[in-house]
Amino acid sequence: MNKRKPIKSISYAKWGYIFILPFFLVYAVFSFYPMVTTFYYSFFENYNQGLTTIGPNFVGLQNYVNLFKPNEGRFELLEYTKNTMIMWVLGVVPQFIFSLLLAVIFTSVRLKIKGQRFFKTVIYMPNLIMAAAYSMLFYVMFSEVGPVGMLCKALISPDFVVFQSVGASRGVIAFINFLMWFGNTTIMLMAGIMGIDQSLFEAASIDGANGRQVFFKITLPLLSPIFVYVAMTSLIGGLQMFDVPQIIGGTDGAPNRSTRTLIMWLNNVVTGKARDYGKGGAISVLIFIITGILSFIVYKSMVKEDPNAKKNKRRNKNVLL
Amino acid sequence: MKNFKKNIALLAALACAGTMLAGCTSSTTDGGDTTDAPAANGDTTAAADNGGAADAPAADANAYEAAQTAGTGALTLPEGEGKVFNIYCWNGDFKKYVESYYKAPEGVEFKWHEIANEGGAYQTALDEALMNQDSAAADEKVDLFLAEADYIIKYANTDLTQDVTKLGVQQWDTGYDYTYKAATSVDGVLKGVSWQANPSMFIYRRSIAKDVLGTDDPAQVQEALSTWEKVDEVAQKAKDKGYVMFASPLETYRTFANNSDVSYLNGDKFATTAAFDSWVAQAEKYVENGWSEKYGLWDNEKQAMMGTDGKMMCCIGPAWYFNFCMGTAQEQTNGDWGICVGPQEHFWGGTWLLAATGSDNEAVIADLMNAFTANEEIMDKILSDAKEFPNNTNVVNKYANDDSYGLEFLGGQNHIKMMAECAKNIKWDPALHTQYDQTFNETLPNNILEYLKGVCDKDTAMSNFYIALSEVAPQITHD
Structure with a gap:
């Protein structure tokens, strides 16, 4: 025993820190520092008027106040948040239902589907294509002279143009996002389901539970941590929606600014001719806050389904704050 | 274990949210004060013999005669001229014309900065370069850049472009008036020329x-x-x-x-x-x-x-x-x-050539601008070969009165x-x-x-x- 003590005092812990150091260094330089400066510059007036730069002049909260003031009688912040959320929900609801269904089918011990790898690869494939290229393809297909666009004209009405209808334009964007991401979600959920102890399924079937009961009483509750993660990443991804609507709706989010997302707005403010860094900073900070709030709501609403939620309520809250 | 997973999930999600802000950082350009440009000493570098004296828009015949030789490689570089000629453009059209029709003076290397116009990227890059013109090394400075009708005023009205009449470029009688007016600042200074006219x-x-x-x-x-x-x-x-x-x-x-x-x-x-x-x-x-x-x-x-x-x-x-x-x-x-x-x-539309202030290749600027307005051989090729409508009435009249000339497309x-x-x-x-x-x-x-x-x-x-x-x-x- 005595001999062992000095050996015990050799600590390998520092290696742990050294190994994770590169991540923190990169994070600090490329994520944390820009984040702080974004906050900082959101308090300045700083934009271009033609070839002259105005500022940076400290203006306090003026950039934020301006964002909450109506521009041409319209609340841009609210409008674009709404657009973003509508397109996200339109895409994410079918995506979750579809992915859950596929995940359950693929992991079912009873069905034992053959060629799983093949299917997994195929459903993941759309995600490998560049979003812009994928959107371009859909844009051409759904345009007035494209095959689907012409089909819509024939089926719905001769005056129907997909990209002139608010609903249809948003629908196409949501559909592209759905196609691109359901494979990813399916694979995540499959991993989640496979992480559930198989003996629970066996016990359930011995007890005579039918498929539906197994799904709602075992699979779904035990899947909830992964589900929360998937929902949350999807929400954050959804709030950052940019490339697909930018291609489909153009910079201004045609028709009638209905497909302009928050990030498209931010992009145009910061990289547009005025290069309004102050306003851009303020928009970034607000998107950050919106993301925080919505993540909180999603997290809360999903965790409620967990019977242990009450017990953990306090802890979860602490983590979030 | 379950809570642990859940917390990890939450943390991961928040970390993702955090990165949303990355990349939105502001870069402060040290602009603001457009500097007093080093004034062009017109008479030292004039390409045409009569120098920078011609202020009046009406050009005299001798100057036009002299300008006709522009772009034939006849120009010898004056002392102190830079060896690298930097041109900013958004597509390869002008580069093609320069490479096929224009004979550059001995000892000058043309460096093309081609930035596609998607999403205003060209103007963004050009603005950046022009605003940093003073601090750039002599061979890095913008000498000449191209601009379109819809935003030419943005550049013509600033000190970032220079008076080309001081370099030996003039409003030739053979040019269409509007093309010169377009490249003139509000206070009447000619900042550039165009090789084309674009009647729609x-x-x-x-x-x-x-x-x-x-x-x-x-x-x-x-x-x-x-x-x-x-x-x-x-x-x-x-x-x-x-x-x-x-x-x-x-x-x-x-x-x-x-x-x-x-x-x-x-x-x-x-x-x-x-x-x-x-x-x-x-x-x-x-x-x-x-x-x-x-x-x-x-x-x-x-x-x-x-x-x-x-x-x-x-x-x-x-x-x-x-x-x-x-x-x-x-x-x-x-x-x-x-x-x-x-x-x-x-x-x-239309494309203009504008001379950037602070250029160290003023003789080449004048040579290039005269070549693409007054050199009738080049302007002829702009019409017959490049199928553009040249900004030179002598060439235009030659074809206008030629009944055998016609476009297949039309x-x-x-x-x-x-x-x-x-x-x-x-x-x-x-x-x-x-x-x-x-x-x-x-x-x-x-x-x-x-x-x-x-x-x-x-x-x-x-x-x-x-x-x-x-x-x-x-x-x-x-x-």
Whole structure:
């Protein structure tokens, strides 16, 4: 025993820190520092008027106040948040239902589907294509002279143009996002389901539970941590929606600014001719806050389904704050 | 364990949220104070013999004679001239012309900075370079850059461009007046030149014109399209025969905007003009009566209407449009097109060469600018080889009076004569143009197009435009 003590005092812990150091260094330089400066510059007036730069002049909260003031009688912040959320929900609801269904089918011990790898690869494939290229393809297909666009004209009405209808334009964007991401979600959920102890399924079937009961009483509750993660990443991804609507709706989010997302707005403010860094900073900070709030709501609403939620309520809250 | 997983999930999600802000950082350019440019010592570097004395726009014959030799490699570099000539451009057109037609003076290396124009990237890069011109090394400084009609004022009106008359460039009598006015600052200083003029013409489909008007002869078609009232009548006739006059109601926007006698902008205040209102009224009428489809100027749908089964009778555009932008027509209906002036002369687009302040290659700037305006051999190639409309009346007249000359695409029509007439009457008043012309000429009509399509009402379309304008120029107000 005595001999062992000095050996015990050799600590390998520092290696742990050294190994994770590169991540923190990169994070600090490329994520944390820009984040702080974004906050900082959101308090300045700083934009271009033609070839002259105005500022940076400290203006306090003026950039934020301006964002909450109506521009041409319209609340841009609210409008674009709404657009973003509508397109996200339109895409994410079918995506979750579809992915859950596929995940359950693929992991079912009873069905034992053959060629799983093949299917997994195929459903993941759309995600490998560049979003812009994928959107371009859909844009051409759904345009007035494209095959689907012409089909819509024939089926719905001769005056129907997909990209002139608010609903249809948003629908196409949501559909592209759905196609691109359901494979990813399916694979995540499959991993989640496979992480559930198989003996629970066996016990359930011995007890005579039918498929539906197994799904709602075992699979779904035990899947909830992964589900929360998937929902949350999807929400954050959804709030950052940019490339697909930018291609489909153009910079201004045609028709009638209905497909302009928050990030498209931010992009145009910061990289547009005025290069309004102050306003851009303020928009970034607000998107950050919106993301925080919505993540909180999603997290809360999903965790409620967990019977242990009450017990953990306090802890979860602490983590979030 | 479950809680642990859950917390990990939450943490991971928050970390992702955190990274959202990354990349949105602000880079402060140390701009603001546009520096006093090192004044160009005109007389040391003048390419033409008479030096920088010629202030008056009327050029004397000797100077023109001298300028004719520009671009033949005859220039010997003066002492102290830089060896690297930096040109900023957004596509390879001018580079191609320089490489094939222009003989550079001994000892100068041309360095092309080609930045595609997507999303305004060209202007962004150019602005950055011009604003840092002072701190750049001599061989890195911008010497010459290209600019389009819609934003040339932005550069011409600043100290970042220099007076080219001091370098030996003049407004030649052979050049079209408007091309010089466009490159002149509000206080009357010439900052650059253009090798082309861009009179925008009515481009009509011959077979449809025959069916509708009974003729495809340019003179007779012009007669039928000589006033807007007559254009309306033809549009109705075309509709009766199952055609449309235009594919886009935006087609006529430039005609109205170019002929406006007031600016959109008064100080920092925006107001729509009478010309704009009449265009909107016309566009409404055309859409309502089914005389025009509701596509955008650059939509694939419009291209499709130029094809074999296309029903579009007319579109409007200059030489660069019908030579390079009517892809479907060039493939399928080549030779079935003709041009005429239409009811009002106007121009569309154009590329200018501007001299950057602080350049260390002033002699080359002058040589290049004179070569691409006064050297008639080069200008001839611009017309005959590059199929552009050159900014030199001597060359233009040579072809205008040559009956054997004609364009295959236009069914053998000699378009030069008609375009020459048109180019003479193009108006450009520097006081009517602003650095935001691009936004006014593109974003504004595109928003009105949404209204014409029935996507939103006119007030919403205007408010959409004002929001877009506020992103381009936050300081501009309106009623």
